[in-house]
Amino acid sequence: MPDLPTVPALNLAAARAISAAAEAEATAHGWAVAIAVVDQAGQLLHFLRMDGCSNASVETALAKARHAIHFRRSTKFHEDRLSEGLIVVLSLPGALPLEGGVPLLAGEAYVGAVGVSGVQSAQDGQIAQAGVDALQRWLAEA
Numbered sequence: 001m002p003d004l005p006t007v008p009a010l011n012l013a014a015a016r017a018i019s020a021a022a023e024a025e026a027t028a029h030g031w032a033v034a035i036a037v038v039d040q041a042g043q044l045l046h047f048l049r050m051d052g053c054s055n056a057s058v059e060t061a062l063a064k065a066r067h068a069i070h071f072r073r074s075t076k077f078h079e080d081r082l083s084e085g086l087i088v089v090l091s092l093p094g095a096l097p098l099e100g101g102v103p104l105l106a107g108e109a110y111v112g113a114v115g116v117s118g119v120q121s122a123q124d125g126q127i128a129q130a131g132v133d134a135l136q137r138w139l140a141e142a
Contacts (some may be wrong), residue, residue, distance in 0.1 A: 019136070037065065039069075053118045067094060067095055075100055076099040098124075106139055
């Protein structure tokens with residue numbers, strides 16, 4: 001019988017570290033956001049909604065995270081394609097082409113994604129990247 005591949009999985013401790021780093025980045029700038037961390041299947045693993053964050057940002061953060069893991073690309077990739085006139089992006093199932101969703105990798109394996117919503121999309125992306133960077137530091141220390 002052939003062996004099945006072994007792939008890393010995002011766990012709650014890692015998700016909390018990602019979320020905490022993203023929250024710290026938002027707090028440093030005085031931004032109130034929602035932060036969603038999903039696993040490799042796009043299922044919610046950890047969620048944080050900062051005080052003062054809008055109601056709409058809750059679902060938007062989750063949708064950005066799911067977009068990033070399902071397409072294995074940042075939401076900015078599709079936002080850029082849309083701004084170039086490639087409107088077919090709008091027909092992709094589950095797509096939310098607004099910066100702020102970034103896939104999470106452990107080596108070359110996609111283990112999840114982080115999605116942020118609450119401020120300008122470039123700022124959401126900056127906050128999400130802080131979470132990505134935290135995961136990479138966390139993995140390097142292991």
